[in-house]
Amino acid sequence: MQCSATEVSAVKNNLTELLQASYDKILSLFEERDLLRTISKHMENNLTELRAQLTAMTEKSDWPSKCYISLYTNCLMMKTNLIFSISFFYTEDRCCPAGWKMFGRTCYLLSVDSGSWDKGRQDCRDRGADLVVIDSREEQVFLSDLAPVDTWSWIGLTDKEVEGTWKWIDGSSLTTSYWDANQPDNGGGDPNCGEEDCAHIQTGKKITKNWNDLSCDASLRWICEKMA
Template structure:
């Protein structure tokens, strides 16, 4: 009887330890190689350049999407993502309704980090065309670093997915 109680106690302890291990693993957040973690998301800055549509497809191929910036801390993190100024697509556009900016997840734009006098839809200059997609200028000494560009412009991009 003594050994049976000891064995039952050990089995119970093992079961509890297994549960703790599973919970610990679930709490540990990791990102794939080449991605950077911040808060509960993983971020990938492309080495390639392309249109906004190509950028979004590349993110989707990586089981992610273009970044949705939804808090000041995330904006600060992304602003410092590179040391030198890098123009990168983010998941923001107004192609469906001019002037109504929406994120790729369907949410409305609430926080704004536009550069001065932006967005300007090309300022009416035909050489810029319609500017319906947004990019961020990382590595700049400011957090007001968003600009609108033609979705066909060739820029790098930032993907985001949950860690």
């Protein structure tokens, strides 16, 4: 089977976007790591200087002032520890469970089984995760290449509560979307389709237009997401 020039071009463009997004994400993580390391170093130096100053002040102060200085010192140490904790979070080695794929600091799993949207979400929860919430273009590009071509997978987006008001499962409103042309259409008025209140992503289509709404009872695979 031969692909048309248009299909080859589309695949090439999708791969280029995926590679660029991956490169940008990696570069961003390295920049964040270096920034946090610099902040931590500055905080450590400042704390050393402040300790010396506070020690000198304590020797010349009465008890109330000493109490205040002690509280102030503890506050500074708490802030410093927070910076160190954040820095450690970004720099320590992390990994995903077997079968999961890492992107950024997040692990993703494309299910082997198929089922309803609710079944997919329950499976994700049983794994300590949840259906994926797509909150960046980079993540959208990554997910668009996660599964084989023409795979339909549930994502954590629904308008079950209010028809036409799409929300992510974490409660956040949908701001940036990647709906296919003329979607979502809630079945287009076809009684055989019923209500289409759950969203899925379809691989092999244009990265910026590969979402569709479907009946939540339809049997699809699903994508789980959790922090590494």
